[in-house]
Amino acid sequence: MKFHYSVQFLIILASNLIFAQGPPINTNTAFVMGLEGGAIRSYLKIVSKSTLLKNGNKITDEMDRKVNVFAFPIMVPYEVIPNKLVVIGAIPYIKKEMNLTQNGQRIMRSNAGLGDFKLLAKYQFFQRDSRNSTLRMTGLGGIEFPTGKDNKSDSIGLLPAPLQLGSGSIDFIGGTIVTYVKNRIGFNTEVIYKKNTKAIDYQFGDVLTLNIALGYRIFPKVYNIYPSPYSTVYIELLSQFSGKDKMKNTMQKNTGGNILMVSPGLQHVFSRTFLLEASLQYPVSQKLNGIQLGDDYTFNFGFRWLIN
Amino acid sequence: MIKTLTKRTLFFLPFLILVNGQPAENSWKEKVTVRVDGLACPFCAYGLEKKLERLNGVEDLIIKINEGVVILYSDEKGKIDEKLIRQKVKEAGFTPREVERETMELSGARSNGDDVKTIHLSIDGMKCEFCVLNIETALKNIEGVDEVIVNLENNSAEVLVKKGIVRADTLIEVIEGLGKFKARVKKYKKGIDFMKQNIVNFFALFTSTGILLCCALPAAIAAIAGGAAVGTFLTTFPWLIPISQHKGWIFLVSGILIGFSGFLTLRPHGKIACSVTGGKGCEDTGRLTKFMFWGAVAVYGTGVFFSYGIVPILRLLDKYMFT
Incomplete structure (x- = not known):
């Protein structure tokens, strides 16, 4: 179970990256409009x-x-109550590959397909606006359904839980997001807790996520008429504190731990409804329990598109 | 059905091109300036624009992010309800402040709808905000030009001018005189776009239906304990088996197709072109296009539910309710 972070990481990121109301790239925004x-x-x-x-x-x-x-999630947020409540459905297409040398032979174990379906809701409970600035606070809650396969085997045998596409359990997500934007500068922070429940005989540890994002519009200096293209750079600090996994009620010593990543990113808004963005996450600190594979990097390139 | 849809599109095509051949001209009488607080995220202003442009009496609008104001133009004095403006701004997620009304005054003539008109221009060569500023400044310096809105995203400009004083040729001459731009009076060719949209929508609908047949329907039948029925179904349509073996990829491709068709169908330009130029043919084809798109979305959603949702739900029900 040395690879479980790839799965946990995706689960957490998928829940973080789901909203279409602009910045930032990896951290949630409190905007629901x-x-x-x-x-x-x-x-x-x-x-x-x-x-x-x-x-x-x-x-x-x-x-x-x-x-x-390799993950390719599709996320669809929908505004249920204007400027108050947004619900989000998300399902990722995931491809996982693990290469290792065993008995002098290089082997590869892989899996591909659709992952777990997530249903999330964001409710804005605080808003204070002034000229060219806004402060907002939003609550986040959601459920992850075990739609991804969690019992796939290959020629060697049953794939380990982290290589499965789904967790096999119903998991719960809750947290708070705060956003402050003034002119060219935006500040976002979030605290998200994910309660993982037990699948048949495996349970991922709970995960606490603390993220901070700072954004700065580099172009144009003065945004006059809407819509105009504009670019924003971000620097984000992404941290996760994960509990140990359990297998048949036994704590797994080589699971769980803390990760801190720094993520520079660039976002360009082309039109009133379409933007492209990219970010690179690099680990600053990885205090993982026991023996585990650490992250080298995470690259993210995607789009957001508003429809009506 | 497919044949009927294609026939309908082809039937409307010449009509669409005819009705879209003329640029629209508006006449404004009142300018309503609304100060809006919280306008700090330009990408979030989309909802504000959509909500306000649908208000009764709003002929045109401009959002000035830096100044924190929205300016609404109406063809009739007092037609735009202030209460509604405030309500829509709040619904869009912002805070409305002062609302100022201003009647469009014209020198040497009574202010009525026949005195002013909007000239819509397409401009090539604009690359940045400086180009926008350059063109706006040049046009505003022309005698008889009341208001200029240059849109970098659409490569277009809307210029409010006094009739009989300023001609489109003059505006084009001034813009091209700046040396970097090519301008012309705007034409709409949305009929062709609708044709393209319908082709993509048709493929989206086709692949979604394929998903429903290959993967969702057998899953649904199997889920309600109809194994024998699935067997009969697959014996009758054996080509569904290889398709269902790659259902992940088929879902992905269909999702991308639906996304693309949604982009073509729902993007704001299509709607704006239709509302500006009007015409029943345009509206009917638009409705047909949307019907095909949402049909594909519905079929795709049903496919996702039966292929990936129903079994876990039944498993859960089994686990928590029947044990």
Whole structure:
């Protein structure tokens, strides 16, 4: 169970990256307006993991393990109550590959298909506006349904839980998001807790996510007439605190831990309804329990499109 | 059905081109300026624009993010209800403040709808906000030009001018005189776009229906304990088996197709072109296009539910309710 972070990471990111109301890229925004109905958000996410860590320190991996995860989620938010309540449905297409050397032979185990379906809701409970600035607070809640397969096997046997497409359990998500924007600068922060429940015999540990994002519009200096194209750069600090997984009620020592990542990103709004964005997440600190594969990087490239 | 849809599109096509051949001209009488607080996220202003442009009496509008104001233009004095403006601004997620009304005064003539008109221009060569500013400044310096809205996104400009004093040729001459731009009076060719939209929508509908047949229907029948019925179904249509083996990819491709057709169908330009130029043919084809798109979405949604949703739901029900 050394690769569970790829899955947990995706689950958390998918819940974070679901909203279409503009910035930032990896952290949620408290905005629940601007949709005028629905929106679509999708992106390609590439997660690479090949650094073996023991209690957070790099060690030599005799099996030379490498994990690559490619995710392509589709997310559809819908404004239920204007400027108050937005519900979001999301389902990812995921491809996972694990390469390792066993008995002198290089083998690959892989899995691909649709993952777990998430249903989330955002409710804005605080709003204070002044000229060219706004402060908003929003609550977030949701359920993740086990729609992804969690019992796939290959020629070697049953794939380990982290290589499965779904968690096999119903999981619950809750948290708060705060956004402050003034002229060219935007500040977003969020606290999200994910309660994972037990599948047949495996339970992922709970995850607490704390993210902070700072955005700065680099072009144009003065935004005059809407709509005009504009570009924003972001720097985000993404942290996760994960509990240990359980297998048949036994705590797994090589699971759980804390990760801190820094993520620079760029977002360009082309028109009133369409934007492209990209970010690169790089681990600053990985304090993982026991022996686990650490993250090398995560690359994210996607679009958001408002429809009505 | 497909044949009927294509026939309907072809029937409307010449009519669409005819009704879309003329640029629209509006006459404004009142300008309503609304100060809006919280206008800090331009990408969020989409809902504000859509809500306000649908208000009764609003002929045109402009959102000035930096100044935090929205200006609404009406062809009749007092036609735009202030209460409604405030309500729509709030619904769009912003805070409405002062609302100022101003009658469009024209020198040397009574202010009525026949005195002013809007000239719609297409401008090539605009690359940034500086180009916008450059063109706006140049046009505003022309005697008889009352208001200029240059849109970088659409490569277009709307110029409110006094009739009989300023001609479109003059505006084009001034814009091209700046040296970097090519301008012409705007034409609409949305009939062709609708044709393209319908082709994409047709493919989206086709692939969605394929999903429903190959993957969702057998899953649904199996879920309600109709294994024998699934067997008969697959014996009759054996080509569904290889398709269902790659259902993940088929869902992905269909999703992309639906996304693309949604982009063509629901993007604001299509709607604006139709409302500006009017015409029943345009509206009917628009409705047909939307019908096909939402039909594809409904079929796709049904497919997703039966292929990926129903089994876990039944499993859950089994786990929590029947044990």
